[in-house]
Amino acid sequence: MAKVSLPSKWEQFLKHSADDHGVDLNAVISELLEWAFSNAEGRMQFEAWLDEAYPSKGEAEDKASAAEEEVAENEEEKEEESEEESHAHRD
Numbered sequence: 001m002a003k004v005s006l007p008s009k010w011e012q013f014l015k016h017s018a019d020d021h022g023v024d025l026n027a028v029i030s031e032l033l034e035w036a037f038s039n040a041e042g043r044m045q046f047e048a049w050l051d052e053a054y055p056s057k058g059e060a061e062d063k064a065s066a067a068e069e070e071v072a073e074n075e076e077e078k079e080e081e082s083e084e085e086s087h088a089h090r091d
Contacts (some may be wrong), residue, residue, distance in 0.1 A: 004029075 002085065006029075018028045037043050055063060 014028055017027055018025045021028075034043075037046065
């Protein structure tokens with residue numbers, strides 16, 4: 001069985017709920033996941049959220065590379081504009 005860390009606000013809520021119903025916390029978590037992923041639409045929504053929140057390593061590297069390129073292009077454009085302004089002032 002895999003071990004996970006729960007956010008503290010949810011851990012207390014789930015532990016209290018499990019205690020109120022006389023069941024083990026692991027059973028509550030297991031049933032919660034079964035319910036959340038019991039249909040294809042729920043799984044697709046989760047996968048879409050996960051891809052957006054935590055892109056795969058390759059995607060994350062691609063996004064970082066694209067962001068770096070954009071910054072470099074913006075700096076280059078600013079330099080060109082600055083040079084054009086300098087030439088315009090000389091004329």
